[in-house]
Amino acid sequence: MTNKEKYKEAFSVLHASRDISLEVENMANKKRKYKMNLAVAAAAACIIIGGSATAYAADVGGIQKIFSAWIRGEKIEVSMKDNGDENGYTFSYNTDGTEVTWGGGGVSLDADGNEEKLSAQDIMDEYSDMPQVDTDDAGRVWIYLQEQSADITDLFDEKGICRVAVSHGNVTHYVKITREKDGSYPYESSTDVPKEGKELYTPIN
Amino acid sequence: MREQIQELIRQYQNNLYAVAFSICKNSEDAEDVVQETFIQYYTTKNEFENEQHIRAWLIRVAINKAKNVNHSFWRKHKVPLEEYMETLTFETPESRNLFETVMKLPEKYRTAIHLFYYEDYAVKEIAGILKISESNVKARLSRGRKLLGQSLKEEWDDDE
Incomplete structure (x- = not known):
């Protein structure tokens, strides 16, 4: 046997066990937003790395910058520290004397699949332009899009799902919010017309 | 030219998995890389000259993604290579x-x-x-x- 034959025989044991053919098209539709709308990447990263980013800020420090961003329907000055790690920043703002801090970050992919760290400005701009869902002190559920806000508590169906369409300018965001047993309200948002039909989404204006 | 994604998956899934695994040394990471690579093909606007061009592009993207996994701070999967090798025949x-x-x-x-x-x-x-x-x-x-x-x-x- 030649070295090539030996090598091929040795590595022929490697087979992907997962059937990715069905996953790719579904994921691609979601990932298209990852590329075209950085908000998806940024928002996801906020959730994933939120816990650890503040610790890094304390240890590493970094250059602090101030951005203006829409958060929960209000234009707020947000300060940012670059954590000095691969993709992360720490964002914070002050509301009613309380310091709100969270971690965020994200990457964009170039044509060859190389990751590039998003700038903090990119992340905050995209975050500002995305619908945000949150609860108030009375437990009411609100959706925000820039300066707009709406109480959507009564729009949840018996399965704990709420579908709303919120628009700003010419862009409509289709948002699906789920009421979880732990009291959280995770949501998905897309500017693509949903496959399940946009008529299922209650317009909010 | 553009090939149908399902056909590309059938043809190159195992090649991409092998090259990704040879870099990541981890099955789950390699599978994620394969999936992400095909997703990138699906979403890219690149035009390709021929099938060899597509194959080389897929392999290059898979290599870059696998390297990124290796260098990522938040690496998800850490099953030791020795453990995975016990599952191979x-x-x-x-x-x-x-x-x-x-x-x-x-x-x-x-x-x-x-x-x-x-x-x-x-x-x-x-x-x-x-x-x-x-x-x-x-x-x-x-x-x-x-x-x-x-x-x-x-x-x-x-x-x-």
Whole structure:
């Protein structure tokens, strides 16, 4: 046997066990937003790395910058520290004397699949332009899009799902919010017309 | 030209998995890389000259993504290689030995070796995929072969 034959025989044991053919098209539709709308990447990263980013800020420090961003329907000055790690920043703002801090970050992919760290400005701009869902002190559920806000508590169906369409300018965001047993309200948002039909989404204006 | 994604998956899934695994040394990471690579093909607007161009592009993207996984701070999967190898059924003990020895090579040698011996790429093509010079590819292949020869002795011929 030649070295090539030996090598091929040795590595022929490697087979992907997962059937990715069905996953790719579904994921691609979601990932298209990852590329075209950085908000998806940024928002996801906020959730994933939120816990650890503040610790890094304390240890590493970094250059602090101030951005203006829409958060929960209000234009707020947000300060940012670059954590000095691969993709992360720490964002914070002050509301009613309380310091709100969270971690965020994200990457964009170039044509060859190389990751590039998003700038903090990119992340905050995209975050500002995305619908945000949150609860108030009375437990009411609100959706925000820039300066707009709406109480959507009564729009949840018996399965704990709420579908709303919120628009700003010419862009409509289709948002699906789920009421979880732990009291959280995770949501998905897309500017693509949903496959399940946009008529299922209650317009909010 | 553009190929149907399902056809590309059928053709190249295992090749991309093998090249990704040779870099990540981890099954779940390699599968994620394969999926992400096809998703990138699906979403890219690149036009390709021919099938070889598509194949080289897919492999290059998979290599870059696998490297990113390796260098990521938040690496998700950490199943030891030894544990995964217990799930593999090698044809012969020599095959297992070769596989193990390759996986112990430094990443840059391993990748060049894999593209040459598994994907049958020539030095010039490897240089294009890895975006390095041909002399650099030759050096990596030469050093990789030397290390393989030292470990595998008579199980590895001095034929290239």
